[in-house]
Amino acid sequence: MYVCNCNGLTKRQVREAIEKRPRDVEAVYRYHDCQPQCGRCVPEVREMLAEARETEAA
Numbered sequence: 151m152y153v154c155n156c157n158g159l160t161k162r163q164v165r166e167a168i169e170k171r172p173r174d175v176e177a178v179y180r181y182h183d184c185q186p187q188c189g190r191c192v193p194e195v196r197e198m199l200a201e202a203r204e205t206e207a208a
Contacts, residue, residue: 159191164178164198165198167181
């Protein structure tokens with residue numbers, strides 16, 4: 151499933167970036183050598199980062 155249509159990033163690709171320890175949205179996009187375009191995906195990427203932090207803290 152796509153998270154970012156502008157860059158063609160899937161949930162799997164975002165999770166892959168998060169596993170490499172990016173701490174913010176911009177780092178997730180840099181990992182894939184792109185940047186947010188329209189911004190509609192940013193809240194979902196933030197949510198995925200927050201979930202990863204919660205899992206890590208548990």
